[in-house]
Amino acid sequence: MALQINATNPEHPALLLELPWQLPLEEWPEEYLVPLPRGISRHVVRYARAGDEVIAVKELAERPALREYTLLRDLDRLGIPAVDALGVVTGRTDVFGAPLEPVLITRHLRGSQPYRSMFETTLRPATMHRLMDALAVLLVRLHLAGFAWGDCSLSNTLFRRDAGAYAAYLVDAETGDLHPELSTGQRDYDLDLARVNISGELLDLEASGALHPSVDPIEFGTEICARYHGLWQELTRTSVYPAGEYHYIERRIRRLNELGFDVAEMQIEHSSNGDSVTFVPKVVDAGHHQRQLLRLTGLDAEENQARRLLNDLESWMATQEDYAPGDPLAARPEVLAHRWVRDVFRPTVRAVPVELRGSMDSAEIYHELLEHRWYLSERAQHDIGLGTAVQDYIRHVLPTARESLAPVVAD
Known part of the structure; x- marks a missing residue:
């Protein structure tokens, strides 16, 4: 069987052909590899460079490779945070003609880290709680x-920094199944597996001395269940309100927006006697603030980053002379938003030298600068301005944080 490359991008096959497919993945020369932290996997996984992209290459049997490739593409179409599937290579043979396992190729998620590399510095319990929050949101x-x-x-799972919190991304879809809707039993099974797996992983870290002494692995394993159930209940519960009190429905929708979700479809029913109204969110889409920021500015960010940037954008807009909500002659929000990107966001981010940014993307850098501005302003008891905060951040914060930041890898 001849070498075959199924890829999502017409440019990828030519780039991928340059890689040494005639060698088992474990024997690939260093010149092809990129030194990035890897999580534990039942398969051999390596990071390599294909043109300007960094890719993750995983060896596994043909059928599960093709199945996972299809599932990852389905998740991408559904807007679920997961690694991007780039292709599958089959028909591999070594120099003697002996068959080699096919490989699944995904795009490296820039700025992400596997949990084990994060625990190398013994994470504080507060940071671990944020990881559990991110994983619960992903599972929901x-x-x-x-x-x-x-x-x-x-x-x-891979984790990326998200404005003081974390965003979780699915890495391995090999065991997954996509259905029109999940039963309670299917969801409970997934959740129970998560509880057992997480407790086991934390017990392993505890045995190696990498776990904070105050952390109980069993309690943290069960924490994912409580966080999941709380979020699921908020997103799907049925609410009954007095007839005519429609502001209760608006308040419920605003609450979901604050959690980062939009109600794409809802069901509203009046009771037979007309005294009450039943409200059920039927379709809930994540990424409320992401979509709002993208629509206004063209910036693509994580959900918490988007929320923070929108807050700063709104504060800045209020200072502009042509900002007058409701006035048909005033500048439209989109116009002001693009002016903010041009005059505030981009110059501020560009002021931070590339070599000092580590793995932080532009939105995370801007969030860090806003945090530093707030800290310095509190200490000075007056607003010190963004420009001063940027210079102080470059001079005093980034040099000390540099060693803890992952290296920049082009993607």
Whole structure:
């Protein structure tokens, strides 16, 4: 069987042909590899460079490789945070003609880290709680889309910084299944697997001395269940309100927006006697603030980053002379937003030298600068301005944080 490359981008096959497919992945020369932290996997995984992109290459049998490739593409179409599937290579043979395992190729998620590399510095419990929050949100989003993961764990997740919190991305979809809708039993099974896997992973860290002494692995394993159930209940519960009190429905929708979700479809029913109204969110889409920021500015950011940038944008807009909500002659929000990107956001981010940014993307850098501005202003008891905060951040914060930041890798 001849070498075959199934890829999502017409440019990828030519770039991928340059890689040494005639060698087992474990024997690839260093010249092809990129030194990035890897999580635990039942398969051989390596990071390599294909043109200007960094890719993750995983060896596995042909059928699961093609299946996972299809599932990852389905998740991408559904807008679920997961690694991008770029292709599958089959028909591999070594120099003697002996068959080699096919590989699944995904795009490296820039700025992300596997949980084990994060625990190398013994994470504080507060940071671990934020990881559990991120993983619970990911699992809820998967279940809302009808995806049963089948192996939810820290090992199968990558984490990216998101304005003081974290965003979680699915890495391994090999055991997953996509359905029109999940039953309660399917969701409970996934959640129980997550609890057992997470507790086991934390017990392993505890045995190696990498876990904070105040952290109980079993309690943290069960924490994912409580966080999941709380979020699922808020997103799907049925509410009954007095007839005519429609502001209760608006308040419920605003609450969902604050959590980062939009109500794309809802069901509203009046009781037979007309005394009450039943409200049920039927379709809930994540990424409320992401979509709002993208629509206004063209900036693509994580959900918490988008929320923070929107707050800063609104504060800045209020200082502009041509900002007059409701006035048809005033500048439209989109016009002001693009002016903010041009005159505030981009110059501020560009003031931070590229070599000092580590793995932080532009939105995370801007969030860090806003945080530093707030800290310095509190200390000075007056607003010190963004320009002063940027210079102080470059001079005093980034040099000390540089060693803890992952290296910049082009993608």
